Amino acid sequence: MRKAKQFAPWLGAPALALLAADGAQAQQAAPPSDCAPSGTLAYVCGPRNAEDIVALGDTGWLILSGMSAQGEAPSAASSGRLYLVDAAAKTYETWFPGASVSVNHDTAMFEDCPGPLNVANFSAHGLALREVAADRYKLYITSHGEREAIEVFDVHTAAEKPAITWRGCVVLPERTSSNSVAILSDGGFVTTKMMDPTDPAGFAGILAGRISGNVYEWHPGGEVTAVPGTELSGANGIELSPDERWLYVAAIGSREVVRFDRTATPVTKESVTIDVRPDNLRWTDDGTLYTIGGNFVPPEQCASPPCATGWSVVEIDPDTLEATRVAGVDQNAALQGASTGLAVGGEIWIGTFRGDRVGYLPRP
Numbered sequence: 001m002r003k004a005k006q007f008a009p010w011l012g013a014p015a016l017a018l019l020a021a022d023g024a025q026a027q028q029a030a031p032p033s034d035c036a037p038s039g040t041l042a043y044v045c046g047p048r049n050a051e052d053i054v055a056l057g058d059t060g061w062l063i064l065s066g067m068s069a070q071g072e073a074p075s076a077a078s079s080g081r082l083y084l085v086d087a088a089a090k091t092y093e094t095w096f097p098g099a100s101v102s103v104n105h106d107t108a109m110f111e112d113c114p115g116p117l118n119v120a121n122f123s124a125h126g127l128a129l130r131e132v133a134a135d136r137y138k139l140y141i142t143s144h145g146e147r148e149a150i151e152v153f154d155v156h157t158a159a160e161k162p163a164i165t166w167r168g169c170v171v172l173p174e175r176t177s178s179n180s181v182a183i184l185s186d187g188g189f190v191t192t193k194m195m196d197p198t199d200p201a202g203f204a205g206i207l208a209g210r211i212s213g214n215v216y217e218w219h220p221g222g223e224v225t226a227v228p229g230t231e232l233s234g235a236n237g238i239e240l241s242p243d244e245r246w247l248y249v250a251a252i253g254s255r256e257v258v259r260f261d262r263t264a265t266p267v268t269k270e271s272v273t274i275d276v277r278p279d280n281l282r283w284t285d286d287g288t289l290y291t292i293g294g295n296f297v298p299p300e301q302c303a304s305p306p307c308a309t310g311w312s313v314v315e316i317d318p319d320t321l322e323a324t325r326v327a328g329v330d331q332n333a334a335l336q337g338a339s340t341g342l343a344v345g346g347e348i349w350i351g352t353f354r355g356d357r358v359g360y361l362p363r364p
Contacts, residue, residue: 035357038333041350043357044090047083051353052127052180052280053342055087056137059157062087062344063095065124067353068145074121080145082124084162085358087344092358095164096153102165109187109220110152110168117166121146126180126237126280128189129155139164140189142178147171150181150189150218170218178216180238180280182247188219190227192235192249206234206253207299215249215260229266232258237281237291241318248318250278250291257281257291257316257323272321276312280351284343289316292341292350295328311338313348326364335359 035045049067056063066081068074082096097119105116122145130138135158143151149169156163172178172191175198181191193213195206206212215230215238233253240247247260247267257278258271276293284290295309312328327341327348335358340351343363350359 034334036334038329038335038359041329041333041335041359041361042090043335043359044085044092045357047085047092047358048081048356049354050083050351050358051125051339053085053282053340053349053351053358054127054129054139055342055344056129056155056157056162057131059162060087061085061157061162062342062349063127063129063139063155064092064351064358065127065141067125068121068123074145076120079120080123080143082141082164085349087347087349090360095162102163104154104165104167106152106167110170112171113149113169114147114171117143117151117169118146122151125178126191128181128183130183138183138187140181140183142181142191143169144177148176148178150178150191170224172216173224176216177213179236182238182240184217184219184240184244186219188217188222190215190217190238190240190247192216192238193226194235194252203234209233209253212253215247227260227267229269230260232256234277236279239281239283239289246318248281248289248316250281250293252277252279252293255296257289257321259318259321270321272316272323274314274323275325276314278314279338280340281316282340282342284315286343287318289318290314290326290341290343290348291316292338294336294338311336313341313350327361333359 050064052065062085064083068080069078072078084095085092103116122143126142128140137155139153149171152167154165175196176193177197179192179194195212211231213235215227218224232251237250249258256271260267278291278293282290292313310330315324315326337352337354339353342349347360348363
């Protein structure tokens with residue numbers, strides 16, 4: 001094993017309705033004029049609110065989610081995006097929606113989906129990718145906007161440039177702000193409900209460690225159901241073990257990474273407390289997990305939130321749940337609100353739920 005989001009730095013990536021005003025301004029700002037590195041942290045500047053990142057197999061492409069601009073009426077200009085990044089060339093482009101949107105609704109698998117995604121009113125948040133055949137992948141995203149749903153796409157990589165086609169959706173239960181998603185082998189998924197967006201306590205309750213959400217599960221032909229025993233404070237990032245027995249979830253309210261045994265009824269739970277409010281979870285090629293978040297500041301030490309503290313990447317051993325800090329920056333780096341740390345070869349790529357860039361730094 002290799003060793004060595006930002007409303008306030010301790011919040012992690014929040015529900016869409018609670019995005020900060022400065023994040024909205026960043027989404028609409030002109031392309032950044034200063035893209036100079038912050039020490040060893042270099043940037044690809046331009047992608048807006050790139051909250052999550054996944055690697056498209058061994059193609060060299062990365063897929064970035066782009067959360068929508070907040071505080072504005074829904075429109076094509078303010079809506080969400082998916083970006084493609086060439087990890088070697090350090091360049092990016094807007095991938096979806098492009099000049100035209102390919103739609104091929106799988107009505108057999110997604111019969112309850114009301115229709116194609118409204119590209120003028122959605123927000124791409126969490127991402128999950130699964131290879132289903134040579135040069136073919138399924139991409140699931142947690143999406144907000146006109147509907148709270150898991151949106152599903154086919155991705156084909158045989159051509160020089162990956163192609164994307166919308167295939168269907170699964171609408172989530174009411175009073176849900178979803179965050180992250182992981183794909184099951186049967187085409188179903190597990191996803192985190194971080195909170196109820198109508199709850200007046202909002203993030204104050206999460207910061208106090210109050211239970212605010214849980215894990216939902218869906219299988220083709222079934223209903224979206226809550227998984228008993230997965231109730232958490234600010235359920236955020238989610239990953240599955242390769243055999244799908246173990247479910248790993250980041251909880252920002254309690255600063256935990258939690259492991260659930262899906263073979264037990266009800267599921268059993270083990271956890272580790274870490275020094276960040278953990279956001280997304282990502283597997284590494286070493287078989288460990290990366291999580292990331294703003295460095296924790298106890299509320300009583302933060303008189304005027306948000307308190308700028310920088311962020312850290314933490315590596316989790318999936319068997320022992322041992323946690324080790326492997327990288328990070330202080331509050332002076334241009335990229336804050338870090339939400340994803342993805343190992344790509346000898347680099348760690350960093351997403352953010354607010355801002356005008358993604359970052360990459362050397363992997364220890």
